[in-house]
Structures are given as structure tokens and as C-alpha cells.
Amino acid sequence: QKEVEQDPGPLSVPEGAIVSLNCTYSNSAFQYFMWYRQYSRKGPELLMYTYSSGNKEDGRFTAQVDKSSKYISLFIRDSQPSDSATYLCAMPTDSWGKLQFGAGTQVVVTP
Amino acid sequence: EPEVTQTPSHQVTQMGQEVILRCVPISNHLYFYWYRQILGQKVEFLVSFYNNEISEKSEIFDDQFSVERPDGSNFTLKIRSTKLEDSAMYFCASNRDTEAFFGQGTRLTVV
Numbered sequence: 001q002k003e004v005e006q007d008p009g010p011l012s013v014p015e016g017a018i019v020s021l022n023c024t025y026s027n028s029a030f031q032y033f034m035w036y037r038q039y040s041r042k043g044p045e046l047l048m049y050t051y052s053s054g055n056k057e058d059g060r061f062t063a064q065v066d067k068s069s070k071y072i073s074l075f076i077r078d079s080q081p082s083d084s085a086t087y088l089c090a091m092p093t094d095s096w097g098k099l100q101f102g103a104g105t106q107v108v109v110t111p
Numbered sequence: 112e113p114e115v116t117q118t119p120s121h122q123v124t125q126m127g128q129e130v131i132l133r134c135v136p137i138s139n140h141l142y143f144y145w146y147r148q149i150l151g152q153k154v155e156f157l158v159s160f161y162n163n164e165i166s167e168k169s170e171i172f173d174d175q176f177s178v179e180r181p182d183g184s185n186f187t188l189k190i191r192s193t194k195l196e197d198s199a200m201y202f203c204a205s206n207r208d209t210e211a212f213f214g215q216g217t218r219l220t221v222v
Contacts, residue, residue, distance in 0.1 A: 034210065043115075043202050043213035044154060088154065097144045097204055097211040098167060101154040 003027050006089055006102030015111050019076040023089035023102045026070065030091040030100075033065050033072045038086045038104065047074075047087075079109045113137040115214035117203050123220045127192050132217045134186045134203030143186045144204040144211060145178065147171065154202065160186065193221045 006023045013019055021035075032051055036044035050056045053067045064073040076083055086104040093100055116135045124130050136143050145157040158168040160178055175191045186205075190197055198221045204211040 036213075041200070041216070041218065043117075043215045045213070046210050049210060090154075094167065095142070095159065096209050097142050097206045098156055098159055099146075099154075099211065100156075103153050 003100050004089060004091060004102040007105055008103050010106040010108055012108045012110060013079055015079060015081060015109055017079050017109075019074075019079050019083065019107055019109070021074040021076075021087050021089075021105050021107070023072050024070055025072070025091060025100075027091070027093075027100075028067075028070065030093075032092050032096075033063070034090045034092070034099070035061075035063055035074045036088040036090055036101075038088055040085075044088055044090075044101075076107075079107075081109050081111050083107060084109050113212075115203055115205055115212050117201075117214035117217050119217060120215065121218045121220070123222060124193050126195055126221055130190050130193055130219065132188045132190075132201050132203075132219070134188075134214055135184050136186055136203065136205030137207075137212060138184070140205035140207045140212075142166075142206050142211075143178075143180070145188045146202040146204060146213075148200040148202065148216075149196075150199070157188075190219075193219075195221050197221050 034049040035047045038044045056063045060077045062075045086106045088104040089102040090099040143160040148154045158172045159166045177189045200216040202216045203214045
């Protein structure tokens with residue numbers, strides 16, 4: 001069983017729509033849950049991270065964690081064409097920098 | 112804003128040749144990492160480096176790979192005898208306390 005699973009998409013939405021992304025994981029030891037954004041042929045860029053269960057909001061982005069279901073989500077409100085990218089969930093394993101990544105979901109926001 | 116920089120952005124090499132990928136981490140960071148992303152696949156952890164030695168490595172990081180911090184600013188990944196399957200994006204990352212910051216990557220093409 002893969003440790004972190006993520007639907008690769010692509011997910012196509014019209015501008016202004018809400019984008020809903022999710023990951024499942026199998027390792028109950030994960031404590032922190034991170035979302036990175038990756039533009040084509042660029043490095044991952046951290047969007048936000050949460051600790052344990054609950055919600056966290058940052059501007060148009062909201063991250064949710066449900067540890068009981070081992071399920072995390074990222075919502076993007078009022079999506080813009082500039083949000084078109086691949087979104088990666090990631091969990092630190094033994095240290096903050098040793099990350100277990102999901103496959104990434106490609107998002108396309110059409111004007 | 113401080114950033115992780117990587118050179119070159121693209122490297123083409125012949126199979127069997129040695130390559131050195133270079134990274135300048137963020138200046139006050141203490142932990143350094145290399146990741147690899149084969150086209151269409153997940154970002155995968157290769158190695159972590161702290162206090163001038165490898166702290167952890169994945170099973171991908173075999174004897175053909177080595178890392179070095181030759182001075183106070185650079186962090187390098189050497190691949191001794193490249194194989195076709197080494198073609199990938201290689202990302203350097205660094206952190207101090209919490210989240211890791213990634214460079215823009217070096218695209219390595221082995222022909």
C-alpha cells in the first residue's frame with residue numbers, strides 16, 4: 001500500500017470556481033500535513049501546512065485534516081488561471097525536510 | 112526573499128559520464144536535501160545532509176551517488192556513471208527548523 005495517495009487529475013475548472021483537492025495516507029504517525037504547489041518544470045513551493053486535525057485558512061486557501069479517516073483536503077476559493085499548477089500533498093517523516101509526497105494533482109483553471 | 116538556487120537549469124550528458132549538480136541553500140539553513148522527480152512520477156527523497164555528513168538516504172541513493180558541501184555555501188550531488196534512468200529533475204532543498212524550501216531544479220537528460 002502506497003503511503004500517500006493522490007488523484008493525478010487533471011482537474012479542470014472554470015475561473016472563479018472552488019477547487020477541491022485531497023490526499024489519503026496510511027501512516028498514522030504523520031503529524032504535519034503540507035501542501036506544495038508546483039508549476040511546470042519548477043520546484044515545489046510550500047503553500048501551507050497544518051498540524052494534526054482541523055482546518056487552517058490562508059487567504060483563498062483552506063486546508064483540512066481528518067486524522068481519523070487519514071484524509072486531507074485543500075480548497076482553493078475564487079480560482080484564478082494563475083492557480084493552474086500541480087498541487088502536491090506531503091508529509092514529513094523523520095524530519096521536516098524528509099517528505100513523503102503524493103503524486104500531485106494537476107489543476108487547470110480556464111478563463 | 113532568500114531562495115535556494117540550483118545550477119545548471121538543464122544538463123545533458125552521455126551515458127557513463129559523471130555529472131555534478133550544484134545548489135546554494137538558504138544561508139542560515141542547517142539541513143540540506145536532494146530529491147528526484149522522474150517525468151510523470153512522484154517527487155522522491157534521495158538524501159539528507161547535516162553537520163557535514165549524510166544523515167539519511169533512500170534506497171535510490173546507491174554507490175553511484177555522493178553529496179558534498181565543499182565550502183560554506185555550496186551543496187553538490189555527484190552521479191558517478193550516469194544511466195539512462197537517471198534522467199529526471201533533481202531538486203535541492205534546505206531548512207533550519209521547520210518547512211523545507213526547494214530550488215527550481217536541474218533537469219538532467221542522459222543520452
